[in-house]
Amino acid sequence: VELMTVLLGMAPTSEIEESPPFEPKPVPDGAELVVRETARRAGRLLGAARSARQASGDLQAAALEVARRARAISYSLGSGWLSPAAKTPLNKTIGPNRRFATLDMDLAAVKGIKNKLGGTVNDAVLTIVAGAIRRFLERSGAESDGGPFRVMAPVSVRPPGGQAASGNHVAMWLAELPIDEPDPKERFRLVAEETLKLKETDQALGASLLVQLSSGAPVTLVSLGTRLAASARPFNMTVTNIPGPQFPIFLLESEMVGQYPLVPLWKGHGLGIALFSYAGKLMWGFNGDFDVMDDMAALVECVEESFAELVDL
Numbered sequence: 001v002e003l004m005t006v007l008l009g010m011a012p013t014s015e016i017e018e019s020p021p022f023e024p025k026p027v028p029d030g031a032e033l034v035v036r037e038t039a040r041r042a043g044r045l046l047g048a049a050r051s052a053r054q055a056s057g058d059l060q061a062a063a064l065e066v067a068r069r070a071r072a073i074s075y076s077l078g079s080g081w082l083s084p085a086a087k088t089p090l091n092k093t094i095g096p097n098r099r100f101a102t103l104d105m106d107l108a109a110v111k112g113i114k115n116k117l118g119g120t121v122n123d124a125v126l127t128i129v130a131g132a133i134r135r136f137l138e139r140s141g142a143e144s145d146g147g148p149f150r151v152m153a154p155v156s157v158r159p160p161g162g163q164a165a166s167g168n169h170v171a172m173w174l175a176e177l178p179i180d181e182p183d184p185k186e187r188f189r190l191v192a193e194e195t196l197k198l199k200e201t202d203q204a205l206g207a208s209l210l211v212q213l214s215s216g217a218p219v220t221l222v223s224l225g226t227r228l229a230a231s232a233r234p235f236n237m238t239v240t241n242i243p244g245p246q247f248p249i250f251l252l253e254s255e256m257v258g259q260y261p262l263v264p265l266w267k268g269h270g271l272g273i274a275l276f277s278y279a280g281k282l283m284w285g286f287n288g289d290f291d292v293m294d295d296m297a298a299l300v301e302c303v304e305e306s307f308a309e310l311v312d313l
Contacts, residue, residue, distance in 0.1 A: 001244055008249040008256060016252070085236045086147035089140060090133075090270045090292065097290035101300050102260045105282040105307060107246075113310045117185070119192035124310065125241050125275060125282075126151070126195070127188045130177040131306030136299050137179070148176045150235040173198050174235055184309050237271050238263050244278040260285040271299070 028036070085091075113124040133149065153173040175198060178190040240263055248255050261274035262285050270292025274285045284303065288296050 001242065004249070004259075005245070008251050010247065010249060012250045012253040012255070014253055084147060084233050085150040088137065088149070088236060089142040091233065091236055091268050092270055092289075092292050093268065094265055094270055094289040095291055098265075099286075099288045099290055099293050099296045100262065101286040101288075101296045102258075103284040103286070103300050103303060104258070105284065107277050107280050107282045109311055110282055110307075113188075113313075117188050117192075117310075117313075119188065120195070121277075122153070122241055123188065123192045123195055126153070126175060126177060126239065127184070127191045127310060128303060128306045129239055129273060130179050130181075130187055130191060131184060131309060132299065132302040133177070134179045134182075135302040135305060139298065139302070149179045150174055150176050151237055151239045152235040153238075154240045184306075184313050188310065233268050237269055237273065238266070239273045239275075241275045242277070244276050246277070246279060248279050258283055262287050265289060 107121075110121055110124050113127075114121055117124075129151070130149075151174075153175055154170045155173050156170055173195075175191075175194050177194075178187050181187045181190060240261070242261060244259065250256065256278075258281075259276045259278055260283050261276045263272040263274040265272050265287060270289040272287045274287070276283045276285070284300075286293075286296060286300060288299075293299065
């Protein structure tokens, strides 16, 4: 989204800016790389020391923060990352080929759902997905093994005022969706309850801290942990919702009319859903394995029906 704001403007224009001359930096030699890495590590140590000095001014606050972070890590480890999610027809062995589908939804109507039922736009999205998966599995005559149906939902952990920092600042929620619940109102309540619990227990912070801790671990250990998580298959699919600008943006005189995101598939995951809100629309991108999702149109229809059900409610 940040790159989009750089590449596109808020008004149409035919003026093409003069680009500055490109001057590549010389390739660093071995000595320069050693100096840079030493400086980077020294900077990290200085930053830690500075944080310690600041924290020493208020030991109680520091102790509370340490306890909060320890609880966050503890909850993240015990929140299902090392236990398998339900086995469903969406979680078969995947191949190299894909199907992709899109869907436009009125953002005001989605906000109307969360305003009336008392949650967030993300709660409405996850409830729509839960209802759609329920319908899709029922119509295909499939059943899960009774285990929890979980989605991995990336969330922003960018600190306030950190918009200028480059790169992604995200961690991962592991949210259980009530696909067995037939009542849409109760389904929404359960989703809102689940996301509130994830916020209160700082699961995103815990996941972020685990990633930070792993950055200093031996490569073999990180690789082992990654394989363990993949073999456990702790979630059934990814659902990521990205807020975008709510006004038209332009590349020179051409207005961007849509943006449909694509989330990559994990091992054993036949479907991934990504959403992008832009200029009053919620734009869905469905990425599916070619063989697992042989009727992607049926899934999109289930999403539309689940949305309509909540609007009627």
